[in-house]
Ligand code: TTP
């Protein structure tokens with residue numbers, strides 16, 4: 001499916017919030033940052049209103065220089081708690097346009113709005129709706145870029161600031177970028193830009209047309225990436241908050257053990273704990289992690305991403321068990337851990353048909369155990385946890401992390 005990635009970046013964010021809250025500041029050069037002390041102040045400019053930018057003032061400029069460039073400006077110190085409350089409110093507005101969101105700074109986020117045409121219309125309509133919602137609910141303007149990938153969307157949002165809306169139609173990425181100067185490339189720092197300019201490359205189109213070998217010779221592996229960027233190719237997906245989240249549990253044995261049976265039981269117990277936490281958070285995960293620490297303290301981790309999301313003990317236990325059995329063990333085990341990541345909120349629907357009869361039964365066991373834990377605050381164990389001869393108590397475990 002064709003991707004539709006939206007990049008939203010607020011205009012002169014800190015300064016715009018101050019201008020909104022104090023009408024006497026509107027239309028004036030407002031500079032947020034360190035105290036200027038009549039030109040003797042130390043520290044830098046955080047940001048400034050577009051009116052102040054006309055005087056050459058910009059972010060990260062020494063405040064003393066800003067003062068000399070714009071002595072009649074209105075200088076304010078930043079009110080971070082106010083801006084972070086504002087940021088949260090804006091992110092909430094954005095989240096209504098797509099559950100797949102990557103916040104990249106206090107005033108900037110990507111949204112993956114692929115396949116939302118039936119809800120929000122074409123990209124122009126979508127961009128306008130986002131901007132209008134932010135303006136009507138928060139009294140602030142944002143600039144929006146929409147393209148088939150993150151890199152091009154990010155470049156697009158910056159092109160017509162402030163209050164901009166720039167769309168790069170799918171398939172036109174390279175042509176869209178070609179006339180722009182190379183310093184517009186997201187990820188090309190000042191050093192790269194300087195080297196490119198020395199090679200006679202000033203536009204992104206010139207970079208895209210440069211020979212692959214020539215770039216590789218001068219930039220190594222970075223050369224290939226630069227060329228891709230110049231062609232508007234970027235396959236990275238959004239890093240959502242849930243995707244970054246993880247849940248894990250680990251136990252250190254009071255006595256190191258090499259007994260497969262004990263280790264396998266511990267895997268089940270840990271899987272049960274982690275899966276219960278997933279369900280409590282109403283989340284489903286896709287990636288399973290295993291951690292083993294051996295007697296000599298060497299630590300090994302393995303992970304595997306499954307084809308579908310899960311929140312049940314059996315799926316997690318099977319995957320963790322597969323990872324466990326794939327590790328050659330020459331030493332006794334001191335610590336074992338199970339974790340999950342790649343999470344999505346409960347919205348991910350698991351097709352019932354994917355579950356065999358046993359898995360269906362197992363989910364019932366999970367539900368009963370969740371219910372007991374909720375009512376009585378204690379965890380009951382699956383019959384499978386209790387072996388014939390040894391129970392876990394014969395090999396006491398220390399639940400505390402850090403000991404291992
Ligand atoms: P930016 O989005 O980079 O800048 P901006 O929103 O002020 O202006 P623009 O219209 O160009 O997007 O950064 C967001 C906020 O982060 C900015 O309002 C203040 C803060 N910031 C700093 O404190 N120091 C800095 O060097 C930069 C770049 C930003």
Ligand code: MG
Pocket residue numbers: 009010011012013107
């Ligand atoms: Mg901004």
